[in-house]
Structure formats: C-alpha cells, structure tokens
Amino acid sequence: MKATRTTLKHIRRSPYQSLAAVFIMMLTFLAITIFAFIVFGSSTVIKYFESKPQVTAFFKDEATTAQIQQLEQQLQQSGKISDIRYVSKDQALQIYKDQNKSDPLLLELVTADVLPASLEVSANRIEDLSSIAQTLRSSPLVLDGEEGVIHHPEVIKQLTTWTNAIRIIGLTLIVVLAVVSVFILMTVIGFKVSQKKEEIEIMKLLSATNWYIRMPFILEGVFYGLVGTLVGWLVATAGLMYATPYLSSFLGNIPLLPVSPLFLVGLLVAEMVIAIILGVLASSLAVLRYLK
Amino acid sequence: MIKLENVTKSYPTGNTALSDVTFTINQGEFVFLVGPSGSGKTTLFRLLIRDTVPTSGSISIGDWDLVTLPHGKIHHLRKNIGMVFQDLKLLKDRTIYENIMFPLEVGNMDTEEAKKRVDEIIERVGISEHINKFPIQLSGGELQRAAIARALAFNPEILLADEPTGNLDNTTSWEIVKLLQDINASGTTIIMATHNADIVNSLLKRTLVLEKGQLTKDAVHAKK
Numbered sequence: 001m002k003a004t005r006t007t008l009k010h011i012r013r014s015p016y017q018s019l020a021a022v023f024i025m026m027l028t029f030l031a032i033t034i035f036a037f038i039v040f041g042s043s044t045v046i047k048y049f050e051s052k053p054q055v056t057a058f059f060k061d062e063a064t065t066a067q068i069q070q071l072e073q074q075l076q077q078s079g080k081i082s083d084i085r086y087v088s089k090d091q092a093l094q095i096y097k098d099q100n101k102s103d104p105l106l107l108e109l110v111t112a113d114v115l116p117a118s119l120e121v122s123a124n125r126i127e128d129l130s131s132i133a134q135t136l137r138s139s140p141l142v143l144d145g146e147e148g149v150i151h152h153p154e155v156i157k158q159l160t161t162w163t164n165a166i167r168i169i170g171l172t173l174i175v176v177l178a179v180v181s182v183f184i185l186m187t188v189i190g191f192k193v194s195q196k197k198e199e200i201e202i203m204k205l206l207s208a209t210n211w212y213i214r215m216p217f218i219l220e221g222v223f224y225g226l227v228g229t230l231v232g233w234l235v236a237t238a239g240l241m242y243a244t245p246y247l248s249s250f251l252g253n254i255p256l257l258p259v260s261p262l263f264l265v266g267l268l269v270a271e272m273v274i275a276i277i278l279g280v281l282a283s284s285l286a287v288l289r290y291l292k
Numbered sequence: 293m294i295k296l297e298n299v300t301k302s303y304p305t306g307n308t309a310l311s312d313v314t315f316t317i318n319q320g321e322f323v324f325l326v327g328p329s330g331s332g333k334t335t336l337f338r339l340l341i342r343d344t345v346p347t348s349g350s351i352s353i354g355d356w357d358l359v360t361l362p363h364g365k366i367h368h369l370r371k372n373i374g375m376v377f378q379d380l381k382l383l384k385d386r387t388i389y390e391n392i393m394f395p396l397e398v399g400n401m402d403t404e405e406a407k408k409r410v411d412e413i414i415e416r417v418g419i420s421e422h423i424n425k426f427p428i429q430l431s432g433g434e435l436q437r438a439a440i441a442r443a444l445a446f447n448p449e450i451l452l453a454d455e456p457t458g459n460l461d462n463t464t465s466w467e468i469v470k471l472l473q474d475i476n477a478s479g480t481t482i483i484m485a486t487h488n489a490d491i492v493n494s495l496l497k498r499t500l501v502l503e504k505g506q507l508t509k510d511a512v513h514a515k516k
Contacts, residue, residue: 002397202381205343206442207370208398 025228221283374443
C-alpha cells in the first residue's frame with residue numbers, strides 16, 4: 001500500500017512525463033488491438049471460404065445415382081476429402097428457387113430436368129484440390145468442357161497469402177512499437193529515479209531495502225502499461241463499433257460482425273498481461289540502470 | 293560492543309582515510325571522536341553503518357561482523373545504529389513528523405505503533421511545536437533535534453552523531469549535548485564527532501583522537 005501511494009505521488013508530481021508514457025503505451029496497444037481485430041477477422045473470412053465447397057462437379061443427365069455414389073466412395077477413399085455432398089436435380093432446383101425467389105420470371109423458365117445433379121467437394125488441404133478436380137474431370141459421368149468441374153483454388157490461396165503478409169507486417173510493427181515503448185518508459189522512469197537520487201541515498205542510509213526503493217518505480221511502469229492498454233483498447237473497440245454497420249454490408253454473408261463481447265474482453269485481459277510484462281521489464285531495466 | 297581491529301581504509305585514489313585503527317567501545321559509553329577535518333572521523337562512521345567496508349582489518353558490532361555482513365542484512369544492522377549526519381540529510385519535501393516517521397515506514401513498522409513511537413521521540417527531543425513544519429522553516433538547533441529524533445526512531449543501541457554542534461551557537465550546542473547525554477543516560481551508546489574543544493574538555497568523557505587517519509589518543513579527557 002505504501003508503495004502504491006508513493007507511485008501515485010510520483011505520477012502526480014510529474015504529469016507531463018506520465019502523460020507521455022501513457023501515450024506511447026496507448027499507441028502500442030492501439031496497434032496491437034487493431035492487429036488482433038485484423039487477424040481474427042481474416043481467420044474468420046478464410047474459415048468461411050474454406051467451409052464452402054471448393055470443387056463442384058456437374059453430372060450428365062444419363063449418370064445414375066448409383067454411379068455417382070460409386071464415384072463419391074472412390075473420392076472418399078483417397079483420404080483427401082474433408083466433406084462431400086451430393087446435390088440431386090430436385091435439390092438443385094430448390095437451391096435455384098431460393099436464390100431467385102425475388103424474380104418469378106426466372107423461376108418459371110427452369111425445371112428440375114434442366115439443372116444437373118452435382119457433387120460439392122471440400123479438400124483437407126488446398127494443394128489437393130487440383131488432383132480432385134482432375135479425377136472428377138476424367139470421369140465419363142461428368143459434363144464435358146470447362147463447366148463440368150468448377151474450382152477456384154487461387155481465391156483461398158491468395159487470401160491466405162494476403163493474410164500471412166498482413167500478419168508479418170502487423171507483428172513487425174508491434175515488435176518495433178513494443179521495443180520503442182520499453183525504451184521510452186525506461187527513459188521516463190530512469191529520469192524520475194535520477195531526480196530522486198538524494199532521497200534514495202537517504203532511504204538507503206535509513207535501512208530501506210532495495211525492493212522498498214524499487215517497488216514504486218516498478219509499479220509506475222505497470223500503471224503506465226495498464227492505463228495505456230485500456231485507452232488503446234477503448235479507442236480501437238470504439239472504432240470497430242462505429243465501423244461495424246459499414247463493414248457488415250461489405251462482408252455480406254461472412255459471419256464476422258458484430259464481434260463477440262467475450263472476444264473483446266479476452267483481448268483486453270491478454271493485452272493487460274502483456275502491458276504488465278512490458279511495464280515491469282521497462283521499469284526494472286531503468287531501476288537496474290540508475291539504481292545500482 | 294563495538295570492536296575495531298587494525299582497520300585501514302584506503303580509497304582507489306590512493307588516499308588513506310584510516311590507518312591501522314584499533315579500539316573497543318562498551319555498551320552505554322559516551323565517546324567523543326575528535327580530530328581536524330580530513331582526519332577520518334566521517335569515514336569511521338561510514339564504516340560503522342556499513343556504508344563502506346575497510347580495506348583491511350575487522351569491525352564487529354555485537355554479533356555483527358561488518359566486513360562479511362551480506363548486503364541483504366545491512367538494513368537489519370542500521371536499525372540498531374542511529375546516525376545523525378553532518379549534513380543532517382532530512383528530506384526537504386516532508387514535514388518534520390514525516391521525516392521522523394520515514395525510517396519506521398521504510399522498516400515496515402505497523403502504522404499505529406509507528407505513530408506512537410514518533411510521538412514519544414518528539415516529546416523526548418523537544419520539538420513538539422515544529423512537527424508540521426518543513427525543514428526549511430526550522431532553525432539550526434531545531435533541525436539538529438529533528439535529525440536526532442529520526443536517528444532514535446528504532447530505539448537504537450548505538451547513536452553516531454557526526455558534528456551535531458558544528459553550525460550551532462554555544463547555547464544551542466550545549467542544549468544538543470545535554471540531549472545526547474540524556475539519551476546516553478537511558479543506555480544508548482553514543483559516539484559524537486566534534487571540533488568543539490569546550491564541550492570535550494568540560495564533559496570529561498572518553499575521547500578518541502584521530503590525526504591523519506591514525507588513532508593518536510584514546511583516553512578519558514584527551515586534552516592536549
């Protein structure tokens with residue numbers, strides 16, 4: 001309690017230095033929060049696309065259900081398939097009706113006979129998609145030509161590449177900001193230690209232990225970290241809330257927004273743990289540097 | 293109680309502050325430490341509070357061996373030795389009450405117990421009317437009393453006073469000496485460094501004379 005009182009006194013008596021320390025921590029944690037939103041968002045987007053069928057094969061009218069089932073079994077035995085679904089002509093019509101229910105003219109023109117039955121296949125690994133597509137193409141049951149088998153492996157591949165790039169850039173930015181904030185905290189606290197050199201010398205002569213002297217400075221680092229985190233998190237979360245309606249219309253069916261409050265609270269707790277570690281690290285370095 | 297054997301203290305600059313000093317001080321003694329400036333008086337005090345260690349020789353206070361005392365135990369030692377510094381070392385941004393309370397806070401004494409202790413000491417040294425003032429608002433004698441009060445916070449067995457009458461007029465000096473005598477009467481061992489020959493000659497106490505780092509006299513009343 002005494003250490004906490006001393007810490008608050010240190011902060012009160014040099015408000016501008018304290019403000020600078022809080023600001024730098026806020027910037028770091030604002031970046032961390034935004035980066036966490038991006039990582040969480042992009043992972044959800046990728047998951048969404050991965051959950052969609054990646055290869056669709058349309059069958060000729062003469063292909064029987066038994067023949068298609070045999071092909072389905074053959075694919076499943078390859079071990080490359082994560083999900084496979086047979087869509088009959090009637091189901092295809094139902095899907096068509098659902099997608100075009102607002103346009104009665106289109107519904108009138110189409111019957112189940114016109115639509116082909118299909119197999120919707122998802123692979124365990126994106127790399128296997130081409131060989132699955134090749135197997136389906138070579139089957140005599142599948143419609144000839146390009147429209148017989150549809151698959152877009154490059155979409156997910158590109159998305160994954162972009163996400164990885166964003167992660168690397170974000171992570172680098174955060175590491176740089178974290179290092180800079182540790183150095184700035186170290187300087188601010190180191191300055192305060194050197195301002196109190198005389199008082200510290202007297203404390204030592206009056207039998208104060210090293211920890212008694214160090215603790216208020218270490219708590220000060222933790223305080224800056226925690227306040228900076230809270231402000232950074234609040235700013236980023238408020239920004240996300242504000243942008244949610246716009247982002248929702250942009251993302252369409254992808255089930256990303258609104259972000260779960262549990263995720264936001266979890267993120268805040270995790271950031272606070274990081275803030276405590278950074279605060280303790282910076283102030284301990286300052287204290288060790290200036291208080292031998 | 294305090295035992296120095298062949299203590300020498302040299303600094304890296306080559307300056308020898310103390311050379312082969314040997315003496316013993318028993319519990320409850322009042323000892324004057326005299327000698328010109330630079331004779332090693334302050335170094336001797338620094339050695340006794342383990343602010344520095346001797347280059348050679350041994351120092352013990354009760355069961356404490358000051359040469360081998362681990363760093364982590366120094367604060368235990370300093371609770372048993374009160375020190376009145378030559379430059380007082382009172383914290384300027386704290387009141388007299390807070391200054392006296394400070395070592396007890398540092399020593400993690402229970403707040404209520406500490407307050408009781410501070411009230412007792414303030415009464416004893418006679419600065420009750422100044423407790424809410426800051427050091428800058430006090431006279432030399434009052435500051436000296438405040439510094440003595442702080443040194444007494446832990447009720448130490450030994451009190452070291454480095455030139456406590458150095459900047460004081462004659463009347464105030466005698467008041468401070470009287471206070472130290474009272475403290476000594478209650479059983480506290482006192483070592484007082486001083487330049488004031490009047491005081492030394494009048495009190496007829498044991499006197500250690502240091503000259504150029506060497507103990508040249510150790511006698512009751514060391515008048516030359």
